[in-house]
Amino acid sequence: MELIRLQEVHKVYNPNTPGEVHALQGVDLTVDQGEMVAIMGPSGSGKSTLLHVIGCLDQLTEGTYLLDGLPVQEMSQKQLAQQRNRTFGFVLQDFGLILSKTALENVVVPLVFDPQVPSNEMHSRARAALALVGLQEKIQTSVTQLSGGQKQRVAIARALVNSPKVILADEPTGALDQGTSQEIMDLLVRLNQEQNLTVLISTHDAQVASRCTRVIQLQDGKILQGQ
Amino acid sequence: MKKWKVAWGQLKENPFRTLLLMVELLAALVAFNLFASQLSSYHSAQTLYEKIPGNPYFCPQPTLSNDSDQLANLTELFQKQYPDLEVIEQGKVATLQDITINSVDTSLYLFSQEYVDLVQYPLEQGQWLSDCAPAGQIPVVVQHRLAGSYRLGESYEVTVLYGLTLEDASGETQYEHKRIQVPIYVCGVLPNDLLILPDGMVTDRLPGMLGIDREGLLDEVNVNGSYCLAYPSSQQDVENILNLSPTAMSLEEMQANSNRIMLQNLTFPLLLAVAIVAMCLTGFLGQGLLTLMEKEKQFAVFFLCGATTKDCAAIQLWKDLFLVGLPSVGSIVVLFLLYRMGKISYFIPWIWVASVLFVFAVFGLSALPVLRGLSKRSPVAVMRRWI
Numbered sequence: 127m128e129l130i131r132l133q134e135v136h137k138v139y140n141p142n143t144p145g146e147v148h149a150l151q152g153v154d155l156t157v158d159q160g161e162m163v164a165i166m167g168p169s170g171s172g173k174s175t176l177l178h179v180i181g182c183l184d185q186l187t188e189g190t191y192l193l194d195g196l197p198v199q200e201m202s203q204k205q206l207a208q209q210r211n212r213t214f215g216f217v218l219q220d221f222g223l224i225l226s227k228t229a230l231e232n233v234v235v236p237l238v239f240d241p242q243v244p245s246n247e248m249h250s251r252a253r254a255a256l257a258l259v260g261l262q263e264k265i266q267t268s269v270t271q272l273s274g275g276q277k278q279r280v281a282i283a284r285a286l287v288n289s290p291k292v293i294l295a296d297e298p299t300g301a302l303d304q305g306t307s308q309e310i311m312d313l314l315v316r317l318n319q320e321q322n323l324t325v326l327i328s329t330h331d332a333q334v335a336s337r338c339t340r341v342i343q344l345q346d347g348k349i350l351q352g353q
Numbered sequence: 354m355k356k357w358k359v360a361w362g363q364l365k366e367n368p369f370r371t372l373l374l375m376v377e378l379l380a381a382l383v384a385f386n387l388f389a390s391q392l393s394s395y396h397s398a399q400t401l402y403e404k405i406p407g408n409p410y411f412c413p414q415p416t417l418s419n420d421s422d423q424l425a426n427l428t429e430l431f432q433k434q435y436p437d438l439e440v441i442e443q444g445k446v447a448t449l450q451d452i453t454i455n456s457v458d459t460s461l462y463l464f465s466q467e468y469v470d471l472v473q474y475p476l477e478q479g480q481w482l483s484d485c486a487p488a489g490q491i492p493v494v495v496q497h498r499l500a501g502s503y504r505l506g507e508s509y510e511v512t513v514l515y516g517l518t519l520e521d522a523s524g525e526t527q528y529e530h531k532r533i534q535v536p537i538y539v540c541g542v543l544p545n546d547l548l549i550l551p552d553g554m555v556t557d558r559l560p561g562m563l564g565i566d567r568e569g570l571l572d573e574v575n576v577n578g579s580y581c582l583a584y585p586s587s588q589q590d591v592e593n594i595l596n597l598s599p600t601a602m603s604l605e606e607m608q609a610n611s612n613r614i615m616l617q618n619l620t621f622p623l624l625l626a627v628a629i630v631a632m633c634l635t636g637f638l639g640q641g642l643l644t645l646m647e648k649e650k651q652f653a654v655f656f657l658c659g660a661t662t663k664d665c666a667a668i669q670l671w672k673d674l675f676l677v678g679l680p681s682v683g684s685i686v687v688l689f690l691l692y693r694m695g696k697i698s699y700f701i702p703w704i705w706v707a708s709v710l711f712v713f714a715v716f717g718l719s720a721l722p723v724l725r726g727l728s729k730r731s732p733v734a735v736m737r738r739w740i
C-alpha cells in the first residue's frame with residue numbers, strides 16, 4: 127500500500143538571496159507501507175532535506191507530496207504537527223535528546239503533544255516503548271549517563287512511543303561504532319519486520335544500507351537510482 | 354493541560370536555579386512595594402502638613418465619614434464638652450477627608466471612657482468590649498491595623514508622650530512635654546476605614562489634655578502630628594506632669610522632624626529595591642542568555658515530536674507564570690504580614706499589580722527571541738543548529 131508519494135519535489139533554501147541553495151531538484155519517490163529504504167549519497171546531496179520534507183518538518187518549495195493520499199502542502203501548521211506527532215517518528219545522528227532529562231521523560235515528550243493520550247497513560251506507554259528497545263533497566267537514568275548506543279535506543283523508543291507508521295532515521299548510526307551500529311540496525315530491522323513499520327534511513331554506511339530492502343542514491347538533490 | 358506539567362518539569366530540572374530566581378523575584382517585588390508604600394506615606398504627610406493651617410485647630414471630625422449629620426452631632430457634643438473649643442467650619446473638615454491619615458502613622462488612640470461614650474456612631478462599627486472599665490488602666494481604642502499588636506481585651510504598657518498646656522497666674526500659657534509609661538487596656542478596635550485625624554495641636558486648645566504617642570516611637574515630641582488623646586485620670590497624673598520640663602516644637606519643626614524620619618524610612622527600601630531590581634535584571638539577562646540555547650534546543654525537540662510553535666509559546670508562558678506567579682503570591686503574603694505588624698501603613702494594590710506585570714513582561718521579553726526564532730526562521734533551521 128502506497129504511503130508516501132513525492133512528485134517533482136523541489137526544495138530551495140533561502141530563495142532569491144545570495145545564499146540560495148537548491149537542495150532538492152525534482153525528486154520523484156514512492157514508498158509503500160512496510161518498506162525499509164536506505165537513502166545514500168555524498169554529503170550535501172540532500173538526504174536530510176528529503177527526510178525533513180517527508181517528515182513534515184520542513185515544507186517543499188515546489189511539487190506535490192501525498193501522504194496517505196492527502197496533499198501535505200494543503201495542511202495547516204496544526205495538521206503538520208499532528209503528522210509529526212502520530213505518523214512519523216524521528217531518529218537523528220546526534221540523538222536529539224533533552225540531556226537534562228531522564229530516559230523516561232524524553233520518551234514521554236511526543237505523548238505530551240497528543241491530546242488523545244490521557245495523562246495517566248503517558249508513563250506506562252513510555253515504559254512499554256523503552257522495554258521494546260531493551261532499556262527497561264534504564265528508565266529513570268539521566269540520558270547523560272547513557273552510552274551512545276543506549277541514547278540512540280532512547281531516541282528510537284521516543285520515535286516509537288506514539289505508534290507511528292514511519293520511522294525517519296537521519297544517519298542513526300553516524301555517531302556509533304561498528305558493533306553498536308549493528309545493534310541499532312538489528313533493532314530497526316526487527317521493528318520493520320515485526321511491526322510492519324516503514325523505515326527510511328539516510329546513511330553513508332554501505333553496511334547499513336545492505337540491511338535495507340531498497341536503496342536510493344541521491345546526488346545534487348536528484349535521485350539517481352532506486353526511484 | 355499537559356503543557357503546564359511540561360513547564361513545571363522544565364523548572365524542576367534545575368531546582369536550585371529556579372528557587373534562587375523565585376526568591377530574587379520575591380525580594381524585588383517586596384522591596385519595590387515597600388518603597389512605594391513609604392513614598393506614599395511621605396507624600397501624604399506632605400499633603401497633610403500643607404493642609405494644616407498655621408494656627409492649630411481642633412477638628413471634631415474624627416472619622417472618614419461623609420455623613421454631615423454625624424459631623425454636626427459630633428461637633429455639638431464636643432462643643433458641649435469643651436465650651437472654649439473653636440470649631441472650624443465643615444467645609445474645611447471635608448477638605449481633609451481625602452487624606453489617608455494612617456500614612457502619617459497615626460497609631461494608637463487613648464481615650465477616656467467618657468470620650469468613648471461620647472463618640473457613639475463611628476466607633477461602634479469596630480470591635481468593642483461592652484462594659485470596658487479596666488481598673489488602673491487607661492481604656493484605649495486602637496486603629497484597625499494595629500489590632501494585631503494591640504489585641505482586644507488585653508493589657509499593655511506603652512511609652513507615651515504627653516503635652517500639657519497650662520495657664521499660670523499671669524495668664525501666660527505654658528507648654529509641657531514628656532514621656533511616661535502608661536498601662537493601657539484595649540477596649541475597642543476601630544472599623545477598618547475609620548481613622549482619627551491627627552490633632553497634635555489640640556493641647557493648645559484643650560488645657561489639661563494628655564497627648565499620647567505610640568510606643569515611644571518618636572523621641573521627645575510628636576513629630577508626625579499623630580497625637581493621640583487621653584485625659585489624665587487622676588490628680589496625681591496632673592501633678593506628675595507638672596513636675597516635668599519638656600519642650601515644644603513649632604509646626605515647621607515638627608514637619609522637618611517628620612520629614613527626616615520618613616526620608617530615613619524611605620532610603621532603606623529604596624536602596625534595597627534598586628539593588629535587588631538591578632540584581633534581578635542582570636540575573637534575568639544572564640539567565641536568559643544562558644538558557645537561550647537550552648530553550649531553543651528543547652523547543653526544537655518539541656517541534657520534532659509534534660509541537661506547533663504555539664505549543665512552545667504556551668509552555669514558555671506557563672513557565673513564566675509559575676516563575677513569576679509564585680513569588681507574586683509570596684510577595685502579597687509578606688506585604689500583608691508587614692501591614693498587619695504595622696511595619697507599613699500602605700498597601701497599594703495597583704502598584705503591586707503593576708510591579709508584577711512588569712516582571713512578567715521582562716520574562717516574556719526574554720523568551721521572545723527564541724519563540725520568534727522558531728516562527729520566523731523555520732524550526733528546522735533552529736533544529737539543524739542544535740540536533
Ligand SMILES: Nc1ncnc2c1ncn2[C@@H]1O[C@H](COP(=O)(O)OP(=O)(O)OP(=O)(O)O)[C@@H](O)[C@H]1O
Pocket residue numbers: 139140147148149167168169170171172173174175176733734737
Ligand atoms: N537551513 C538551511 N539553509 C540553507 N541551506 C541549507 C540548509 N539546510 C541544508 N542546506 C543545504 O542544502 C544542501 C543539502 O543539505 P542536506 O543537509 O540535506 O545534505 P545531506 O545529504 O544530509 O548531507 P550530510 O550527509 O552532510 O548530512 C546542502 O548544500 C546544505 O548546505
Ligand SMILES: [Mg+2]
Pocket residue numbers: 173174175296
Ligand atoms: Mg544530513
